[in-house]
Amino acid sequence: MVSRSSISRIHVVGGAGRDDQHISSGAVDGHSCPHPCVFCRWRRVNIPTLTTGRLVLRPICREDLDASTAIWSDAEFGRYVGNHDRHSMWHNLAANIGAWELEGAGSWSVVERAAGALVGRAGLWYEPGWPGIELVWFIGRPWWGRGYAPEAARASGTWAFANHGVNRLVAIPHRDNQQSIRVAEKLGMTFERYETLHETDSAIYTITRAEWEARTGG
Numbered sequence: 001m002v003s004r005s006s007i008s009r010i011h012v013v014g015g016a017g018r019d020d021q022h023i024s025s026g027a028v029d030g031h032s033c034p035h036p037c038v039f040c041r042w043r044r045v046n047i048p049t050l051t052t053g054r055l056v057l058r059p060i061c062r063e064d065l066d067a068s069t070a071i072w073s074d075a076e077f078g079r080y081v082g083n084h085d086r087h088s089m090w091h092n093l094a095a096n097i098g099a100w101e102l103e104g105a106g107s108w109s110v111v112e113r114a115a116g117a118l119v120g121r122a123g124l125w126y127e128p129g130w131p132g133i134e135l136v137w138f139i140g141r142p143w144w145g146r147g148y149a150p151e152a153a154r155a156s157g158t159w160a161f162a163n164h165g166v167n168r169l170v171a172i173p174h175r176d177n178q179q180s181i182r183v184a185e186k187l188g189m190t191f192e193r194y195e196t197l198h199e200t201d202s203a204i205y206t207i208t209r210a211e212w213e214a215r216t217g218g
Helices: 004-008 038-042 062-072 086-103 148-163 178-186 209-216
Strands: 011-013 049-051 055-058 107-112 118-125 134-139 168-171 190-197 200-208
Touching: 049 148, 055 118, 055 148, 062 086, 062 118, 086 118, 107 148, 118 148, 134 148, 134 178, 148 168, 148 178, 148 209, 168 178, 178 200, 200 209
Parallel strands: 134 168
Antiparallel strands: 011 049, 049 055, 055 107, 107 118, 118 134, 168 200, 190 200
Protein backbone atom coordinates (compact mmCIF):
# COMPACT_ATOMS: atom_id res chain seq x y z
CA MET A 1 0.00 0.00 0.00
CA VAL A 2 1.39 3.41 -0.91
CA SER A 3 0.79 6.80 0.58
CA ARG A 4 -0.84 9.73 -1.16
CA SER A 5 2.59 11.30 -1.55
CA SER A 6 3.81 8.18 -3.35
CA ILE A 7 0.95 8.40 -5.83
CA SER A 8 1.69 12.05 -6.49
CA ARG A 9 5.14 10.97 -7.68
CA ILE A 10 3.92 8.51 -10.32
CA HIS A 11 6.09 9.19 -13.34
CA VAL A 12 4.75 8.64 -16.84
CA VAL A 13 6.86 8.11 -19.92
CA GLY A 14 4.99 8.26 -23.21
CA GLY A 15 1.34 8.97 -23.91
CA ALA A 16 -1.77 7.12 -24.97
CA GLY A 17 -2.04 8.46 -28.50
CA ARG A 18 -1.35 6.71 -31.78
CA ASP A 19 1.96 7.15 -33.51
CA ASP A 20 3.12 5.41 -36.68
CA GLN A 21 6.76 5.95 -35.77
CA HIS A 22 8.93 3.74 -33.56
CA ILE A 23 7.72 3.81 -29.98
CA SER A 24 10.30 3.80 -27.22
CA SER A 25 9.41 1.72 -24.19
CA GLY A 26 10.71 4.59 -22.10
CA ALA A 27 13.53 3.89 -19.67
CA VAL A 28 12.71 5.01 -16.14
CA ASP A 29 15.50 4.80 -13.53
CA GLY A 30 17.23 2.37 -15.88
CA HIS A 31 14.15 0.16 -16.26
CA SER A 32 12.46 -0.39 -19.61
CA CYS A 33 11.33 -3.17 -21.85
CA PRO A 34 14.51 -5.24 -21.47
CA HIS A 35 14.73 -6.58 -25.02
CA PRO A 36 14.32 -5.02 -28.49
CA CYS A 37 11.44 -7.35 -29.32
CA VAL A 38 9.51 -7.05 -32.56
CA PHE A 39 6.39 -5.64 -30.95
CA CYS A 40 8.34 -2.90 -29.17
CA ARG A 41 9.78 -1.86 -32.53
CA TRP A 42 6.49 -1.87 -34.44
CA ARG A 43 3.65 -1.11 -32.04
CA ARG A 44 1.54 1.87 -33.07
CA VAL A 45 0.09 2.73 -29.67
CA ASN A 46 2.46 4.61 -27.43
CA ILE A 47 2.17 2.56 -24.24
CA PRO A 48 3.47 4.59 -21.30
CA THR A 49 5.76 3.39 -18.55
CA LEU A 50 4.72 4.24 -14.99
CA THR A 51 6.76 4.13 -11.82
CA THR A 52 5.72 4.14 -8.19
CA GLY A 53 7.83 4.00 -5.07
CA ARG A 54 8.67 0.32 -5.50
CA LEU A 55 7.40 -0.74 -8.90
CA VAL A 56 7.76 -0.14 -12.62
CA LEU A 57 4.71 -0.75 -14.82
CA ARG A 58 6.14 -1.20 -18.31
CA PRO A 59 4.86 -2.54 -21.65
CA ILE A 60 4.48 -6.30 -21.90
CA CYS A 61 7.38 -7.94 -23.76
CA ARG A 62 7.67 -11.26 -25.58
CA GLU A 63 10.45 -12.09 -23.14
CA ASP A 64 7.95 -11.93 -20.24
CA LEU A 65 6.51 -15.26 -21.37
CA ASP A 66 8.51 -17.60 -19.14
CA ALA A 67 8.27 -15.50 -15.97
CA SER A 68 4.55 -14.98 -16.56
CA THR A 69 4.03 -18.70 -17.11
CA ALA A 70 5.75 -19.43 -13.79
CA ILE A 71 3.31 -17.09 -12.03
CA TRP A 72 0.15 -18.26 -13.79
CA SER A 73 0.93 -21.98 -13.50
CA ASP A 74 0.84 -21.82 -9.69
CA ALA A 75 -2.31 -23.61 -8.52
CA GLU A 76 -3.06 -21.29 -5.58
CA PHE A 77 -2.49 -18.18 -7.68
CA GLY A 78 -4.95 -19.47 -10.27
CA ARG A 79 -7.65 -20.47 -7.80
CA TYR A 80 -9.92 -17.60 -8.87
CA VAL A 81 -8.26 -16.26 -12.03
CA GLY A 82 -7.35 -19.49 -13.80
CA ASN A 83 -4.03 -21.05 -14.69
CA HIS A 84 -1.98 -20.99 -17.87
CA ASP A 85 0.66 -23.22 -19.38
CA ARG A 86 3.23 -21.66 -21.69
CA HIS A 87 1.03 -22.01 -24.78
CA SER A 88 -2.07 -20.39 -23.29
CA MET A 89 0.08 -17.78 -21.56
CA TRP A 90 1.35 -16.65 -24.96
CA HIS A 91 -2.23 -16.08 -26.09
CA ASN A 92 -3.01 -14.26 -22.85
CA LEU A 93 -0.07 -11.89 -23.32
CA ALA A 94 -1.06 -11.32 -26.94
CA ALA A 95 -4.62 -10.42 -25.93
CA ASN A 96 -3.39 -7.93 -23.36
CA ILE A 97 -1.03 -6.30 -25.86
CA GLY A 98 -3.85 -6.18 -28.42
CA ALA A 99 -6.15 -4.41 -25.97
CA TRP A 100 -3.95 -1.32 -26.24
CA GLU A 101 -4.44 -1.26 -30.00
CA LEU A 102 -8.18 -1.90 -29.90
CA GLU A 103 -9.23 0.13 -26.86
CA GLY A 104 -6.37 2.54 -26.11
CA ALA A 105 -5.83 1.02 -22.68
CA GLY A 106 -4.47 -2.22 -21.34
CA SER A 107 -2.22 -3.88 -18.82
CA TRP A 108 1.43 -3.51 -17.93
CA SER A 109 4.03 -5.96 -16.72
CA VAL A 110 4.81 -5.14 -13.09
CA VAL A 111 8.50 -5.18 -12.14
CA GLU A 112 10.18 -4.62 -8.79
CA ARG A 113 12.40 -1.58 -9.04
CA ALA A 114 14.91 -2.90 -6.50
CA ALA A 115 15.37 -6.46 -7.79
CA GLY A 116 14.26 -6.08 -11.40
CA ALA A 117 12.02 -9.15 -11.08
CA LEU A 118 8.75 -9.44 -12.94
CA VAL A 119 6.16 -9.90 -10.16
CA GLY A 120 2.92 -9.87 -12.14
CA ARG A 121 0.66 -7.69 -14.23
CA ALA A 122 -1.69 -4.80 -13.54
CA GLY A 123 -3.57 -2.18 -15.46
CA LEU A 124 -6.83 -1.85 -17.33
CA TRP A 125 -9.18 -4.06 -19.27
CA TYR A 126 -12.15 -3.28 -21.49
CA GLU A 127 -14.07 -5.31 -24.04
CA PRO A 128 -17.46 -4.80 -25.74
CA GLY A 129 -20.30 -5.25 -23.27
CA TRP A 130 -18.03 -5.00 -20.22
CA PRO A 131 -19.40 -3.15 -17.15
CA GLY A 132 -16.80 -0.42 -17.57
CA ILE A 133 -13.05 0.13 -17.75
CA GLU A 134 -11.77 -2.42 -15.28
CA LEU A 135 -8.82 -2.07 -12.95
CA VAL A 136 -6.97 -5.40 -12.87
CA TRP A 137 -4.11 -6.70 -10.75
CA PHE A 138 -2.34 -10.06 -10.76
CA ILE A 139 0.63 -10.37 -8.41
CA GLY A 140 2.53 -13.66 -8.22
CA ARG A 141 2.22 -15.65 -5.02
CA PRO A 142 5.88 -15.19 -3.92
CA TRP A 143 5.16 -11.45 -3.64
CA TRP A 144 1.79 -11.59 -1.85
CA GLY A 145 1.47 -9.55 1.31
CA ARG A 146 3.73 -6.70 0.20
CA GLY A 147 1.02 -4.29 -0.94
CA TYR A 148 2.08 -4.48 -4.58
CA ALA A 149 -1.47 -5.00 -5.90
CA PRO A 150 -2.96 -1.74 -4.54
CA GLU A 151 0.25 0.13 -5.39
CA ALA A 152 0.12 -0.95 -9.02
CA ALA A 153 -3.64 -0.49 -9.23
CA ARG A 154 -3.41 3.08 -7.92
CA ALA A 155 -0.90 3.96 -10.60
CA SER A 156 -3.13 2.38 -13.26
CA GLY A 157 -6.26 4.14 -12.04
CA THR A 158 -4.57 7.53 -11.82
CA TRP A 159 -3.35 7.11 -15.40
CA ALA A 160 -6.81 6.01 -16.57
CA PHE A 161 -8.62 9.03 -15.16
CA ALA A 162 -5.93 11.37 -16.51
CA ASN A 163 -6.01 9.94 -20.03
CA HIS A 164 -9.58 8.74 -20.62
CA GLY A 165 -12.82 10.68 -20.39
CA VAL A 166 -14.46 8.22 -18.01
CA ASN A 167 -16.26 9.08 -14.83
CA ARG A 168 -15.80 5.74 -13.07
CA LEU A 169 -13.67 2.61 -12.97
CA VAL A 170 -14.73 -0.88 -11.98
CA ALA A 171 -13.05 -3.91 -10.43
CA ILE A 172 -14.48 -7.36 -11.08
CA PRO A 173 -13.04 -9.96 -8.70
CA HIS A 174 -14.53 -13.42 -8.28
CA ARG A 175 -17.19 -13.05 -5.61
CA ASP A 176 -15.27 -15.44 -3.30
CA ASN A 177 -11.83 -13.91 -3.84
CA GLN A 178 -11.48 -12.10 -0.54
CA GLN A 179 -7.89 -11.02 -1.18
CA SER A 180 -8.85 -9.21 -4.36
CA ILE A 181 -11.96 -7.75 -2.76
CA ARG A 182 -9.79 -6.30 0.02
CA VAL A 183 -7.59 -4.64 -2.61
CA ALA A 184 -10.67 -3.06 -4.21
CA GLU A 185 -11.78 -1.79 -0.81
CA LYS A 186 -8.30 -0.37 -0.08
CA LEU A 187 -8.64 1.57 -3.32
CA GLY A 188 -11.88 3.08 -2.03
CA MET A 189 -14.12 1.09 -4.34
CA THR A 190 -17.60 0.10 -3.20
CA PHE A 191 -19.66 -2.98 -3.96
CA GLU A 192 -22.37 -2.47 -6.56
CA ARG A 193 -23.73 -5.89 -7.55
CA TYR A 194 -23.02 -9.50 -8.41
CA GLU A 195 -22.90 -10.50 -12.04
CA THR A 196 -21.92 -13.56 -14.07
CA LEU A 197 -19.26 -12.66 -16.64
CA HIS A 198 -17.55 -15.24 -18.84
CA GLU A 199 -19.32 -17.92 -16.77
CA THR A 200 -17.66 -16.60 -13.61
CA ASP A 201 -19.55 -15.43 -10.52
CA SER A 202 -18.17 -11.93 -10.14
CA ALA A 203 -18.58 -9.00 -7.78
CA ILE A 204 -18.68 -5.53 -9.34
CA TYR A 205 -16.92 -2.79 -7.36
CA THR A 206 -16.88 0.80 -8.56
CA ILE A 207 -15.28 4.16 -7.87
CA THR A 208 -16.07 7.53 -9.45
CA ARG A 209 -13.57 10.05 -10.70
CA ALA A 210 -14.48 12.44 -7.87
CA GLU A 211 -14.03 9.71 -5.25
CA TRP A 212 -10.68 8.69 -6.72
CA GLU A 213 -9.37 12.24 -6.83
CA ALA A 214 -10.51 12.87 -3.26
CA ARG A 215 -8.51 9.84 -2.07
CA THR A 216 -5.37 10.44 -4.15
CA GLY A 217 -5.30 14.21 -4.29
CA GLY A 218 -5.41 13.97 -8.09
